[in-house]
Amino acid sequence: MSITTDSADRADTASSTRTVFRTCPLCEAGCGLEITLRPDGDGGEEVQRIRGDMADVFSKGYICPKGSTLKQLHDDPDRVRKPLIKRDGVHVEATWDEAWAVVEEGLGGVIDRHGREALAAYVGNPTAHSLSAMLFSRVLLTGLGTRQRFSASTVDQMPRHVASGFVFGTPMSVPVPDLDRTDYLMILGANPYASNGSICTAPDFPGRIEAIRERGGTVVVVDPRLSRTAEEADQWIAIRPGTDGLFLAAIANTLIAEGLADPGSHIMAHLAGLDDFSSAIAPFTPEAVEEATGISPETTRKIAHELVEAESSAVYGRIGTTTTEFGSTASWLIDSVNILTGNLDRPGGVMFSTPVAGGPTTHGKPGSGRGFKVGRGKTRVGGYPEVMGEYPAGAMAEEILTPGEGQIRALVTLAGNPVLSTPNSDQLTSALDSLDFMVSIDLYLNETTRHADVILPPPSQLQRGHYDVALLQFAVRNVANYSEPALPLDDDQPDEWEIISKLTLIAQGLGVDTPPSLADDMAIAALVRSAVGDEHSSVSGRDPEALITELSAAGRRGPERMLDFMLRSGPFGDGFGTNADGTSLDDLLDHPHGRDFGALVPRIPEILRTPSGKIEIAPEPFVNDLIRLEEAMPGLADRGLVLVGRRHLRSNNSWMHNIRVLVKGKPRCTLHVHPDDAANLGLQDGGAASIKSRVGAVVAPVEVTASIRQGVVSLPHGWGHGMPGTKLGVAAEHAGVNSNVLSDHEALDPLSGTSVLNGIPVEVGAAP
Ligand SMILES: Nc1nc2c(c(=O)[nH]1)N[C@H]1C(S)=C(S)[C@@H](COP(=O)(O)OP(=O)(O)OC[C@H]3O[C@@H](n4cnc5c(=O)[nH]c(N)nc54)[C@H](O)[C@@H]3O)O[C@H]1N2
Ligand SMILES: Nc1nc2c(c(=O)[nH]1)N[C@H]1C(S)=C(S)[C@@H](COP(=O)(O)OP(=O)(O)OC[C@H]3O[C@@H](n4cnc5c(=O)[nH]c(N)nc54)[C@H](O)[C@@H]3O)O[C@H]1N2
Ligand code: SF4
Ligand SMILES: [Mo]
Numbered sequence: 001m002s003i004t005t006d007s008a009d010r011a012d013t014a015s016s017t018r019t020v021f022r023t024c025p026l027c028e029a030g031c032g033l034e035i036t037l038r039p040d041g042d043g044g045e046e047v048q049r050i051r052g053d054m055a056d057v058f059s060k061g062y063i064c065p066k067g068s069t070l071k072q073l074h075d076d077p078d079r080v081r082k083p084l085i086k087r088d089g090v091h092v093e094a095t096w097d098e099a100w101a102v103v104e105e106g107l108g109g110v111i112d113r114h115g116r117e118a119l120a121a122y123v124g125n126p127t128a129h130s131l132s133a134m135l136f137s138r139v140l141l142t143g144l145g146t147r148q149r150f151s152a153s154t155v156d157q158m159p160r161h162v163a164s165g166f167v168f169g170t171p172m173s174v175p176v177p178d179l180d181r182t183d184y185l186m187i188l189g190a191n192p193y194a195s196n197g198s199i200c201t202a203p204d205f206p207g208r209i210e211a212i213r214e215r216g217g218t219v220v221v222v223d224p225r226l227s228r229t230a231e232e233a234d235q236w237i238a239i240r241p242g243t244d245g246l247f248l249a250a251i252a253n254t255l256i257a258e259g260l261a262d263p264g265s266h267i268m269a270h271l272a273g274l275d276d277f278s279s280a281i282a283p284f285t286p287e288a289v290e291e292a293t294g295i296s297p298e299t300t301r302k303i304a305h306e307l308v309e310a311e312s313s314a315v316y317g318r319i320g321t322t323t324t325e326f327g328s329t330a331s332w333l334i335d336s337v338n339i340l341t342g343n344l345d346r347p348g349g350v351m352f353s354t355p356v357a358g359g360p361t362t363h364g365k366p367g368s369g370r371g372f373k374v375g376r377g378k379t380r381v382g383g384y385p386e387v388m389g390e391y392p393a394g395a396m397a398e399e400i401l402t403p404g405e406g407q408i409r410a411l412v413t414l415a416g417n418p419v420l421s422t423p424n425s426d427q428l429t430s431a432l433d434s435l436d437f438m439v440s441i442d443l444y445l446n447e448t449t450r451h452a453d454v455i456l457p458p459p460s461q462l463q464r465g466h467y468d469v470a471l472l473q474f475a476v477r478n479v480a481n482y483s484e485p486a487l488p489l490d491d492d493q494p495d496e497w498e499i500i501s502k503l504t505l506i507a508q509g510l511g512v513d514t515p516p517s518l519a520d521d522m523a524i525a526a527l528v529r530s531a532v533g534d535e536h537s538s539v540s541g542r543d544p545e546a547l548i549t550e551l552s553a554a555g556r557r558g559p560e561r562m563l564d565f566m567l568r569s570g571p572f573g574d575g576f577g578t579n580a581d582g583t584s585l586d587d588l589l590d591h592p593h594g595r596d597f598g599a600l601v602p603r604i605p606e607i608l609r610t611p612s613g614k615i616e617i618a619p620e621p622f623v624n625d626l627i628r629l630e631e632a633m634p635g636l637a638d639r640g641l642v643l644v645g646r647r648h649l650r651s652n653n654s655w656m657h658n659i660r661v662l663v664k665g666k667p668r669c670t671l672h673v674h675p676d677d678a679a680n681l682g683l684q685d686g687g688a689a690s691i692k693s694r695v696g697a698v699v700a701p702v703e704v705t706a707s708i709r710q711g712v713v714s715l716p717h718g719w720g721h722g723m724p725g726t727k728l729g730v731a732a733e734h735a736g737v738n739s740n741v742l743s744d745h746e747a748l749d750p751l752s753g754t755s756v757l758n759g760i761p762v763e764v765g766a767a768p
Contacts (some may be wrong), residue, residue: 018045021053021592022483024067025129025461026652028334028471029196029203030592031063032056033070035462035486047071047462057596058479059203064196065662066649070461072659074487079443080457081490091445091725096492100502100512102454106437107507110410114434118409119507120148122396124416125156125653128470131559132458132496133415133441135469136504139523140414141389147377148399148408149390155422156319157199158752159327161388165372166619167335168390169609170360171354172389172473175338175350177314178600179208179476182348183217184310186303188244188334189320189758191403193194193228194647197651198318198325201353201468201475208230208476218310220303222247223320224644225672225714226707237303238709241292241642242352242759244317245326245629247293247300248333249284249290254304256281261340262308270605273618277336280623285631291637294709309316312348314338320644323758325632328751336617344604344615351600355473356480356583357563362608365536369609374621374751380406381744384753391752393422394745400431410437412503418715419447420654420718423743423755424695444655449739450725456503458496462486467563467588480567481594482585497558513711520558524548527562531569538575541567546578560585560752572597621751628750641677643691643742643760644714654718657731669719669736673764674710682766690767691715693760696741699767713764715739717757 017038023240024031032053049073052063073079082092083099094102108576110118121144127133141149151706153161161171168175174602177185179202191199209232212219222237222244230236237329239247252285255261256278263271286297307313315337321330335344343349352361356360380683384391391399396418400408411432419432432438432451440452449455458464466483489495494502494516501516510518528544528551539547552559564585568574576584583595610616617747650662671689673681683689685704690697691713700715706716720738721731740757747756 002611015736016046020484021056022485022486023466023468023481024063024070025466026196026656027196029059029205030468030471031059031067031203032481033063033067033700037486040696047074047486053593055593056481057594058477058481062204062207063694064277066127066652066656067657069659069662071663074460074462078658078729079457079460080445080748083457084445084455086453091450096494097512099454099456100506103503104506104512106412106453108509110436111507112485114407116145117148117406119144119146119412120150120396120399120408120410121146121231121412121414122393122416123414124284124418124421125152126415129468130415131467131469131495131563132467133500135559135562136497136500136523137414139519140412140504144412144507145173147182147386150393150396151390152393152416152421153309153388154390154393154753155323155755155757157322158754159331159749160199161320162328162374162752163331163335165289166621167332167616168607169369169371171372172360173352173607173609174199174474175335175344175352176474176476177316178312178351179205180211182312182314183210184306184313185209185212185217186220186222186307186313186315187229188222188315190316190318191223191227191229191230191647194649199474200316201471218306219278224709224712225646227646237295237299240292240636240709241644241712242324242326242756243293243636244321244324245290245330245333246284246289246633246636247295248337249281249626249629250286250289250300251304251307251337252333253281253284254286254301254716255308255337255340257285257597258304259365260304260308262342263344264342264346266346266602267342267344267604267615268337270608270615271339272612276618276623280618280626289633292633307337312346313341313343314348314350320758323754323755323756325747325749325759326625326629327361327749327754329622329629332622339615339617340540345602349600352603353473353475353600354478354571354597354603356478356570356572356597357467357469357472357566359473360609361473361603362571363534363537363651364609366606367608368611371609371611384748387753392755393418394424394748394755395429395753396422397424397428397431397745400435401427402751409435411435412451413438413440413448414500415441415442415656417446418447420738420740421718423740423747423757424745425720425738425740426696427745439503441496441503444658445727446655447720447723447726456499458499459489459493463489464496465560469522469563469566474532477599478572478597479574479594480583480588480597482563482588484589495558502623518558524551527565531565537569538573538578542576544660545649550576556585637762641762641764642712643693643739643762644712645717645739646672646714648716650753651716651718657719657721657734658728660730662690663730667701667734667736669716671764672703672705672708672714673701674708674712675704675706676710677713678704680766681763687768689764691742693742693744695744698737698739698741700737713762
């Protein structure tokens with residue numbers, strides 16, 4: 001293993017410590033870390049200290065409490081280090097050869113008996129944070145040859161992709177708030193003080209929010225809870241859960257009705273559907289939505305005026321807007337409002353990143369494309385349409401449990417914990433129990449992987465290279481940062497891409513002896529051929545073999561070789577000799593603190609990939625969905641208690657609760673209840689509450705707090721540890737309850753298949 005030493009690296013020969021720099025792969029902020037290594041007394045190295053990298057071009061030293069725990073994660077004795085095979089119901093350590101043999105028999109048996117459609121895959125969130133898993137999950141999904149694909153996207157951001165797909169032409173064409181230049185930011189359903197932001201890559205998001213106010217700007221937060229972000233804002237709007245679409249529709253309605261709407265000449269030249277949009281939005285007056293949203297018409301009108309009158313403004317929405325019944329439509333309305341206020345694609349408004357490693361927004365013909373389609377296939381049981389090549393995670397259990405042709409009999413999970421993260425956990429638990437075979441690529445023996453026949457452990461986060469291929473597509477600056485592994489692989493430990501490749505090759509029937517490099521060679525060939533065949537690519541018409549030979553010259557393979565190609569053929573790349581100042585993996589190795597390619601620049605019309613070559617502000621699926629939204633209004637107004645989630649800075653979905661420093665202190669998995677509701681329900685602070693939904697029930701400790709809207713209760717997700725057969729010693733001591741026992745697998749946004757995880761109707765009462 002080699003680690004570049006450049007002038008910034010320090011080697012203190014006296015104690016032989018060494019400093020390396022890498023990007024934190026735990027959340028979307030992508031902070032730069034400075035890691036000091038020292039000899040471990042055993043001929044190797046161990047981490048002495050992790051702190052923020054002051055010289056990182058993007059994060060400039062910022063770090064959150066999770067970032068430094070990569071050391072504890074690496075050292076965690078509960079982390080799986082050898083493959084585990086389930087024998088007589090108990091997971092025991094095995095060699096890689098033994099594990100692969102069981103995988104071959106298990107997957108092969110199901111394929112022989114039931115065909116490939118009986119295979120399914122669930123891909124979890126850390127896939128987006130692992131270079132290996134990100135680039136090779138495609139290999140896996142294609143190689144399995146099944147349409148039964150599920151992921152954490154449908155308990156997360158899928159609505160955002162659907163909106164972008166229809167409006168701008170690709171699901172990755174997401175306009176992000178230009179945080180560092182905006183004068184007015186309205187945040188709906190996001191709490192970056194806890195989450196550090198999402199689908200808006202911005203290390204030190206909180207600092208960037210504070211800077212808006214410091215330069216005289218305004219921050220408004222729309223959230224049923226007085227979140228930490230809302231506390232820091234100029235205004236908190238305590239919306240009723242699930243009604244952001246209505247609030248946004250009323251803002252759009254006001255802008256049009258009062259003649260305030262002006263997309264600006266730059267956008268008007270490329271905008272289609274404004275008349276259709278205007279008529280479709282007509283019913284949603286501020287008065288009409290008031291009862292449902294709980295927001296007064298005065299407030300709605302005031303916000304509409306402020307958004308237009310500010311020098312620049314940006315509306316940004318996240319989890320609280322997407323994981324709701326109208327998630328896609330709400331995401332579309334966010335774009336629509338930004339268009340109407342004249343803030344799309346201009347500094348201080350919402351803008352598109354130019355990803356240095358390229359992506360759907362940089363590939364193909366600039367200005368138009370094939371557009372975005374959904375519904376190429378439907379689920380067998382629920383009839384839910386395909387979206388971005390996958391089906392709703394909420395439908396996975398019924399596809400496993402319902403007999404008949406096409407029933408799922410074997411499951412592969414990659415970096416996912418759907419038992420704690422997707423709806424109706426009790427149903428999913430029974431489903432996983434009933435499978436013929438399950439294999440998980442995961443770091444832990446947890447609530448999901450305890451069901452697996454085989455667990456294949458990847459190396460730890462410190463033992464792999466890193467580049468945020470996915471998340472830098474949504475960055476608030478155009479930056480690039482590659483990190484080499486800080487520590488070498490353990491003996492016999494394959495890299496994560498090798499595990500994924502081998503699993504794929506076995507599923508394809510090629511046997512356990514086929515080297516993973518075969519899948520890698522096919523993947524790089526496909527990548528290079530596709531770019532060479534793209535007449536708008538910087539490598540158009542080049543000889544693919546020659547390019548692959550050049551890429552492989554340094555002995556590079558796997559994700560690093562693919563990344564090098566993506567960088568070199570990308571918008572800032574060296575073009576394999578055509579752009580002398582351009583970047584490449586070698587160039588990034590020379591820049592261990594990252595390279596900054598500047599603030600975002602206007603990209604319309606070049607970024608558009610709609611068939612019309614226009615920004616489609618009134619796509620039919622959304623205009624039609626407004627009818628459903630209108631019809632839902634009375635129901636949304638008089639629901640009883642509803643449940644929402646929340647995040648804490650020291651958690652990371654379901655899987656960092658085994659790190660002691662992150663879970664110490666008072667229990668965090670509590671039910672937040674407004675004082676008036678507590679009085680009505682007979683709940684005491686510190687007492688227990690039973691919470692029941694249509695599908696399940698849990699008991700949780702009560703925390704009475706005025707920082708939540710009346711009629712709303714909040715329970716964080718990702719808890720519910722301590723199940724039999726898991727190995728998470730610390731997490732079990734801080735078990736908490738699983739909020740997704742309560743979320744309903746049938747409640748989803750029909751346009752994206754995304755589950756309703758916020759705004760779940762519940763009954764709450766005192767528990768003994
Ligand atoms: N009620 C409710 N539910 C929610 C949410 C909510 O707000 N409310 N949020 C949703 C969101 S936004 C998301 S993204 C999902 C997350 O859903 P999932 O992705 O299914 O769950 P995670 O908790 O992220 O679990 C990640 C798993 O990956 C493993 N892991 C970690 N790093 C690696 C790695 O590098 N390689 C491999 N192979 N494995 C790794 C961990 O051990 C863990 O098992 O949860 C969703 N669920
Ligand atoms: N510390 C930490 N950081 C994380 C994660 C983590 O688990 N812990 N998870 C990561 C992941 S995978 C993701 S996707 C991101 C998510 O990042 P965020 O979207 O910022 O997620 P949350 O912090 O859950 O904030 C969601 C907010 O929506 C509010 N809300 C609930 N329902 C509604 C509603 O109907 N309308 C409105 N307007 N608001 C509503 C909630 O009260 C909550 O304050 O965070 C990432 N970062
Ligand atoms: S905010 Fe924390 S977890 Fe997220 S990348 Fe930065 S240090 Fe890592
Ligand atoms: Mo997420």
